[in-house]
Amino acid sequence: MTNIIETDKLNLFYTAFQALIDVDLKIERNRITALIGPSGCGKSTLLRVFNRMNDLIEGVKVSGSVKFDGKEILDNEIDLITLRKRIGMVFQRPNPFPLSVFENVVYGLRIHGEKRRSVLEAAAEKSLASVLLFDELKDKLNMNALGLSLEQQQRLCIARLLSVTPDVLLMDEPCSALDPFATMKIEELMTLLKKQYTIVIVTHNMQQAARISDECGYMLLGELVEFGETKQIFTAPVNKKTEDYITGRFG
Amino acid sequence: MKKSVEFIIEKLVLLSGIASIVFVILIFVFLLKEGLSLFGETNLFSFLFGKNWYPISDPPQFGILPLILGSLLVTLGAIVIAVPLGIAAAVYVAEVAPVWLRDILKSGIELLAAIPSIVLGFIGIVTLAPFLKNVFHLPSGLTALAGSIMLAFMALPTIVSIIEDAIVSVPKNYREGSLALGATRWQTIYRVILPAASSGILAAIMLGIGRVIGETMAVLMITGNAAVLPTSILQPVRTLTATIAAEMGEAVSGSGHYYSLFAIGIILFIFSFIINLLADFFLHRKRA
Numbered sequence: 001m002t003n004i005i006e007t008d009k010l011n012l013f014y015t016a017f018q019a020l021i022d023v024d025l026k027i028e029r030n031r032i033t034a035l036i037g038p039s040g041c042g043k044s045t046l047l048r049v050f051n052r053m054n055d056l057i058e059g060v061k062v063s064g065s066v067k068f069d070g071k072e073i074l075d076n077e078i079d080l081i082t083l084r085k086r087i088g089m090v091f092q093r094p095n096p097f098p099l100s101v102f103e104n105v106v107y108g109l110r111i112h113g114e115k116r117r118s119v120l121e122a123a124a125e126k127s128l129a130s131v132l133l134f135d136e137l138k139d140k141l142n143m144n145a146l147g148l149s150l151e152q153q154q155r156l157c158i159a160r161l162l163s164v165t166p167d168v169l170l171m172d173e174p175c176s177a178l179d180p181f182a183t184m185k186i187e188e189l190m191t192l193l194k195k196q197y198t199i200v201i202v203t204h205n206m207q208q209a210a211r212i213s214d215e216c217g218y219m220l221l222g223e224l225v226e227f228g229e230t231k232q233i234f235t236a237p238v239n240k241k242t243e244d245y246i247t248g249r250f251g
Numbered sequence: 252m253k254k255s256v257e258f259i260i261e262k263l264v265l266l267s268g269i270a271s272i273v274f275v276i277l278i279f280v281f282l283l284k285e286g287l288s289l290f291g292e293t294n295l296f297s298f299l300f301g302k303n304w305y306p307i308s309d310p311p312q313f314g315i316l317p318l319i320l321g322s323l324l325v326t327l328g329a330i331v332i333a334v335p336l337g338i339a340a341a342v343y344v345a346e347v348a349p350v351w352l353r354d355i356l357k358s359g360i361e362l363l364a365a366i367p368s369i370v371l372g373f374i375g376i377v378t379l380a381p382f383l384k385n386v387f388h389l390p391s392g393l394t395a396l397a398g399s400i401m402l403a404f405m406a407l408p409t410i411v412s413i414i415e416d417a418i419v420s421v422p423k424n425y426r427e428g429s430l431a432l433g434a435t436r437w438q439t440i441y442r443v444i445l446p447a448a449s450s451g452i453l454a455a456i457m458l459g460i461g462r463v464i465g466e467t468m469a470v471l472m473i474t475g476n477a478a479v480l481p482t483s484i485l486q487p488v489r490t491l492t493a494t495i496a497a498e499m500g501e502a503v504s505g506s507g508h509y510y511s512l513f514a515i516g517i518i519l520f521i522f523s524f525i526i527n528l529l530a531d532f533f534l535h536r537k538r539a
Contacts, residue, residue: 051431084433091431095424098447111434111442157428164432 034213088161094153151182321488328399337410364408372469393475417451457530
């Protein structure tokens with residue numbers, strides 16, 4: 001099976017407001033899938049369905065089906081802890097905890113019960129190395145993570161996810177707080193990570209979607225208007241609405 | 252005409268502003284003048300470390316060590332009780348309780364702060380003291396422990412509301428980051444939220460101590476008032492504040508006894524000053 005996440009007739013309501021309408025989406029393994037669309041179109045909401053972060057908001061109702069690795073995740077019986085361990089999330093603003101760099105990276109392992117110092121140290125080094133941060137920070141592992149630059153903080157947040165070896169990385173506008181140069185570095189990192197992980201990225205930056213994604217979905221007012229290969233979406237969109245957005249006539 | 256009104260108002264406001272500072276300075280100067288007069292009769296060392304408080308015997312002995320230890324013991328006991336309770340209550344109010352219950356709890360906590368301390372002291376005498384007497388088989392329930400429990404309840408509103416503020420002001424994205432990694436709510440609270448709120452928690456503890464160490468009436472009523480060196484929390488003790496309150500009325504003005512009570516006031520002033528300074532330091536560090 002190449003599809004790691006599949007949604008079928010996914011609808012989501014914030015009390016009376018319908019934020020997602022009949023979304024059918026298939027996300028392939030080891031690819032970067034981008035979700036684009038104007039603000040409020042539901043792309044972040046959709047992303048937050050995949051790790052059930054919408055559960056934190058009161059009055060959210062979801063119907064339809066979302067399968068991760070063939071298993072239904074909208075089921076109330078599902079183990080959220082395991083789900084969130086396998087589907088990690090990077091947020092819009094880097095959100096390292098006000099702890100040391102080391103404690104940030106091994107946080108995920110600690111909460112899942114790992115206590116052995118040697119395991120934690122090895123995982124920290126490996127995760128930091130995967131986000132190309134280890135050489136920069138190997139002598140500063142005890143410094144408070146809030147003292148890092150924003151780009152380093154965002155890398156650290158990615159490293160924090162990698163330490164628990166997830167399958168999917170959800171990224172909610174991960175570069176919107178970064179300058180163009182730092183954005184470029186994070187994008188390079190994403191193409192590296194794609195070899196081992198499936199990445200779903202929400203972005204309001206169309207160029208970014210065009211640069212890094214393999215597949216791309218355009219959302220508008222809660223509907224997935226068009227979904228397909230990025231190249232095709234950006235060069236020969238089928239839907240008129242997609243074309244309007246891509247060419248800048250709308251949005 | 253308009254100009255002179257402006258002028259008068261401006262000067263009145265200025266005067267009010269200065270008045271508060273002047274009063275503080277005057278009080279402090281008066282306290283120092285009266286308190287320091289004691290040291291013609293005794294020296295600083297035997298005042299602070301003397302084990303006997305017999306201010307009206309002949310010759311008088313002005314050792315306040317039992318009183319200092321009494322205050323510290325009662326305060327320490329109160330903090331040991333109030334801090335865990337306060338943190339737990341604040342976590343519940345800020346993180347766990349449903350919205351409707353949160354509002355009820357918060358008003359309840361504020362109401363607790365509004366109870367006059369003399370009322371708490373009175374309730375302590377008629378309920379808490381007999382209870383402790385029976386539980387620990389004591390000759391009297393009026394002990395340091397009774398004072399600590401009573402004071403813990405007095406300090407709780409301060410402690411809970413400051414810690415709650417600190418928890419609520421922890422950025423939401425720490426919470427999300429932790430939950431998104433698969434942490435449970437409790438793991439998130441004790442691994443991320445409480446450490447992030449630690450400055451506020453320390454400040455709350457300091458202000459709680461400040462509230463407790465300056466409290467007088469309830470302590471006077473409930474601690475048994477024995478100015479002896481305390482050896483256990485189940486003994487009657489006497490605090491610095493209670494000593495002043497109990498003896499000021501009968502001290503002859505201008506006597507050594509009278510001056511010694513002011514000297515105790517200076518010691519209390521120094522204690523509160525240090526505690527407030529520390530609280531301020533912790534609150535300030537939070538913002539930095």
